[in-house]
Amino acid sequence: MLLEAVLGACADAGIDPQEVDGFATYGEGHDEAPTLANSLGIKDFRFSVISSGGGGGIAGAIAAASAAVYSGIAENVIVFRALAEAESGRQEFVRYHFTSLYRAHGVVSAVQSGALKTQRMLEHEGVPREAMENFVRAAYFHASRNPEALSYGRPLAAHSYRESRMIADPHRVFDCSREADGAFAVLVTTAERAEKLSGVPAYIVATAQSGYGEDSGNFDPYVTSGFGGAADRLWADSGYGPGDIDVAQVYENTSGPAVLALIDHGFTTFADAGDFFTFENLTAPGGGLPVNTAGGNVAAGFVHGMGLVVEAVRQVRGTSVNQVPDAKLSLFIAGPQAQLTGSVLLGTSAAI
Template identity: 50%
Template sequence: MTTSGSLYGAAAVVGIGTTPYRKRGTAPASALRLTLEAVLAACADAGLDPRSLDGFVSYANDANEGIAVGSALGVREIRWSTMVWGGGGGGVAAAVNAAAAAVACGQAEHVVVYRGITEVDDGRGSYGRGHFPPLLHSHGLLTPAQICALRTQRLLEVDGVPRSALEALVQADYAHAQNNPAAVAHGRPLDPEVYADARWISEPLRLYDCSRENDAAAAVVVTSARRARELVERPAFILSGVQGATRGWSESAENETSYTSAGFHPELVRRLWDGAGVKAGEVDVVQVYENFSGPAVAALIDLGLCPPGPEAGRFMTVENLTAPHGRLPINTAGGNIAEGFVHGIGLVLEAVRQIRGTSVNQVPGADLSLLLGGPMAPLVSATLLGSQRTLAGR
């Protein structure tokens, strides 16, 4: 039973599907075709007839509208179709939350969340399109890397977070990718000297601090908790979800008071934990959107998962961040940096795998799996997924 205004336990992810990550510009099909393949795979995983889908959600300016995807699938009826506004991957968790809200309110029964990109269809830099106003580009700020570099430099210089925290996050991504045959970095371990000597992209961010760009698509199917229990053995229940931007954040003007924050302001964080009735220290595993390493570290600090300042370096070690026995395993499929980048949709699939117990880097007994979307983006979002055991006490 859910309380008014709460998503707790009302919906669950029951199906996941993806296409292989390919080097940008090399996809064998259009972004729409890849999206349809991912949706069909997610339906097959859930044991659902694709024609029973009646809700469609995407984010980050996905060019493939829900009505077009639904039409191509031959669905019986489209009852819900929506897009989460906001650049980059800030909307990835918000899209899952929107699907859960639709299900919880009875607006749809089976909602698919999807994201597909190909360079041929979407061009370069689709993640930032429309989010660089004259104030930025007239001063030479043309890419997300530059904005995130400025904020990361302040994080290092003023907040005192050591650079080792950034490297530990990257190395954890690469370590997890070595056990994931689907990861682009599989078979390519990252030597510390190679990381340190890599070329600058925008100081203090070097090559390996930056996410990849890939052609691919992925999708997840969300349905009611009742229906979920009929479909799969281990649904990933949606316990809490938040999205937003505090006053003075939103579209970046580079004068935010909390300049080194990832954008997860205290009230938003409080709503996330209160919605699920848990504390930050109880989370078993995190998939944190790392467009760049600095913002991801800032996100973990914002959420209370990592201490601020110099203490961040003592917490952020490869040992602490890697499965199966780290204190806080992160990005256990390799993340945007080492698995592949399609606006973070792959992070959703891995968050679900951890609840199912099917990750290639499984955290033993994972009951609480956190998804964080879009640190330092104009919009940020988070979703906390849980196992059946997490619902027993409420």
């Protein structure tokens, strides 16, 4: 699957796979860049990096790839992630993400750890439960129109969401990501070269990362998605703000941290979350901020969030199945409440 994804990315850009000279990935996968380079017949292998932090490492991998290209270390870097559930190690999630501080109390999965701050967000900060419901229903609406999604043709009704079984309060089964086999790859190269390749390029406007840590989770403020100053740095470095963004893709192991990430990026406040997180506002083509327009992890399928990056690119290129009209700025938010969080802002040529 990974080889097919890389070959597809190269074909889309119109380059020979042997021109690829670097790789960047993240998480705890077993795909080693030298093996991948040998399989592709790459003659000049110049760069390789694996970003840590689970799904939050996606932004780090993209940032590393862009830094390598910008500095001249490499010219054509593939950012990738592939998962085959039976072999990927995802079923051993507890082993490499949760220490005894969590395990001693039965917290052994992202749906449980994410529920702690999500419940506090609802009770103490006053965010309505409907914010999560509408976020999820928007993702399922988009997935129902996406032939590549696991939920293609199956939108989610409000009563179906509310009647679904509870997994870790307040997360119901539809709040949870859907593990899947798959692979995604994107090519990062210079802006100058991208203009000469086939297809419409998506430009990396800015990236930002923040270390968070999942060993204890007791931070001030407690109700946080873990981005710290990353969101502020993203806006400062890019010269844009939340009001400029046309569409957003938000990583979600579960919906609660994704809702919180949008709040932490300044799209709304705790007090106004009920007005912002409506089904109409979150759906394409006419919503104020359509989110997860291919379905996201919860409705399209979880390949460690990499599908969200591809959809962010498609929105800039104008090729999404749920295209936002005249989208110039497309935001990707990686791994809320993971050990490493980060965001990537993509744009059209008019945005840089």
